[in-house]
Amino acid sequence: MARKLAVIGAGLMGSGIAQVSAVAGWEVVLRDITDEALSRARDAVGASLGKFVAKGKLAEEQAEAALARITTTTELEAAAEADIVVEAVFEQEDVKRDLFRKLDAIAKDGAVLASNTSAIPITKLAAATSRPEHVVGTHFFSPVPMMALCELVRGTKTSDETLAAAREFAESAGKTCVVVERDVAGFITTRLISALVMEAVRLHESGVASAEDIDAACRLGFGHTMGPLATADLTGVDVIMRATENIYAETRDEKFSAPELMRRMVEAGDLGRKSGRGFYAY
Numbered sequence: 001m002a003r004k005l006a007v008i009g010a011g012l013m014g015s016g017i018a019q020v021s022a023v024a025g026w027e028v029v030l031r032d033i034t035d036e037a038l039s040r041a042r043d044a045v046g047a048s049l050g051k052f053v054a055k056g057k058l059a060e061e062q063a064e065a066a067l068a069r070i071t072t073t074t075e076l077e078a079a080a081e082a083d084i085v086v087e088a089v090f091e092q093e094d095v096k097r098d099l100f101r102k103l104d105a106i107a108k109d110g111a112v113l114a115s116n117t118s119a120i121p122i123t124k125l126a127a128a129t130s131r132p133e134h135v136v137g138t139h140f141f142s143p144v145p146m147m148a149l150c151e152l153v154r155g156t157k158t159s160d161e162t163l164a165a166a167r168e169f170a171e172s173a174g175k176t177c178v179v180v181e182r183d184v185a186g187f188i189t190t191r192l193i194s195a196l197v198m199e200a201v202r203l204h205e206s207g208v209a210s211a212e213d214i215d216a217a218c219r220l221g222f223g224h225t226m227g228p229l230a231t232a233d234l235t236g237v238d239v240i241m242r243a244t245e246n247i248y249a250e251t252r253d254e255k256f257s258a259p260e261l262m263r264r265m266v267e268a269g270d271l272g273r274k275s276g277r278g279f280y281a282y
Contacts, residue, residue: 002025002026002027002069003025003026003027003083003084004026004027004028004029004081004082004083004084005018005021005026005027005028005029005082005083005084005085005086005169006028006029006030006031006078006079006082006084006085006086007021007028007029007030007031007085007086007088008031008032008076008079008085008086008087008088008089008099008103009031009032009087009088009089009090009116010030010031010032010037010038010040010041010072011032011037011041011088012044012142012143013088013116013140013142013144014030014032014041014086014088014089014116015030015041015042015044015045016048016140016142016143016144016145017086017088017116017140017144017173018030018041018045018070019045019048019049019066019070019144019145020144020145020173020174020175021169021172021173022045022066022067022069022070023049023058023062023066023173023174024172024173024174025069025172026069026172026173027069028069028070028071029070029071029072029073029078029079029082030042030070030071030072030073031072031073031074031075031076031078031079032072032074033074034074035074038072038073038074041072042067042070042072045067045070046067048143048145049063049066049067050063052145076102076103076106077106079103079106079107080106080107080108081108082107082108082111083111083112084111084112084114084165084166084169085103085107085111085112085113085114086114086115086116086138087099087100087103087113087114087115087116087117087125088116091117091118091119091120091239091242091243091246092242093120093124093125093246096115096117096120096125097124097125097127097128098128100113100115100125100126100128100129100135101128101129103129104128104129104130104131110134111134112134112136112162112165112166112169113126113129113131113134113135113136114135114136114137114138114166114169115135115136115137115138116137116138116139116140117137117139118139118186118187118189118190118243119185119186119187119190119194119242119243119244119246119247120185120246121155121183121184121185121250122135122136122137122153122154122155122158122183123155123156123157123183125155126155126156126157126158132155132156132157132158133157133158133159133162134159134162135155135157135158135162136152136153136154136155136158136162136163136166137151137152137153137154137155137180137187138150138151138152138153138166138169138170139151139152139153139187139189139190140170140175141189142234142235148174148175148176149175149176149177149178149189150170150173150175150176150177150178151177151178151180151187151188151189152166152167152170152177152178152179152180153179153180153183153187154179154180154181154182154183155183156183163179167179184250185246185247185249185250185251186243186244186246186247186250186256190243190244190247191247191256193228193231193240194240194243194244194247194256195255195256196218196228197228197229197231197232197240197244198244198255198256198257198258198259198262199255200214200215200218200227200228200229201229201232201258201259201261201262202259204229204261204279205259205260205261211227211229211230211279211280214227214228214229215227215228215229215230229278229279229280230279230280232272232278232279233272233273233278233279233280233282234272234273235272236271236272236273236274237262237265237266237270237271237272237278237279238266238271241258241262241263241266244256244257244258245258265278
């Protein structure tokens with residue numbers, strides 16, 4: 001019997017998770033609140049699969065079969081039959097907690113309730129449910145079809161069985177997993193990249209160096225594929241600022257306080273690649 005996955009949120013992350021899971025043989029239901037968002041997601045998945053076919057990494061028949069395994073819906077109740085439900089909605093704690101409260105009433109007994117959050121403690125989301133032992137973090141990376149990592153996060157009450165099921169799911173989709181054993185805000189990766197990006201913004205803001213030179217220093221000096229400011233533009237300046245603010249709210253550690261330049265960029269709509277301008281022009 002085919003394994004069933006529900007992905008809640010059909011944005012860049014949700015559609016990517018749906019794609020890699022469908023390629024791996026999961027029957028996927030992808031849910032968002034509008035038909036327009038679902039249509040965009042389906043087009044994006046189709047285009048992404050087409051690139052893999054063009055590069056010879058996927059056969060045409062495999063791509064067609066994967067796309068056929070993805071159904072879309074605006075009904076949250078469609079998650080009722082899923083073995084694993086992955087939440088990939090807006091990175092805001094109250095939004096996610098409300099969703100987990102609803103999923104708790106919908107999902108079948110024994111279903112794994114996973115969050116793709118990059119910074120919010122899993123324990124906080126699990127507390128909105130009556131089954132915190134079944135809640136786990138599955139933090140994928142963007143773009144999901146290309147990035148090999150999945151960060152698994154154990155909440156205070158996450159069971160060994162839930163963590164094992166999350167690992168099996170992520171590995172089936174071709175990901176290498178790292179496990180966060182203590183549920184700190186930002187986990188491993190977001191804490192590291194946030195600290196680096198915030199310091200890079202401060203160096204740029206104070207006139208120490210240009211964005212280009214700061215990024216070149218990280219690429220050539222540390223072997224990073226992409227510099228921190230280019231990474232912020234790719235991720236979304238607003239997205240990384242919100243993630244960092246979630247860590248700051250938990251820790252009150254000043255290194256996670258967003259610099260004024262970053263706040264003004266978000267207010268001005270300079271969000272990076274998606275808006276055409278961030279630390280660089282696109």
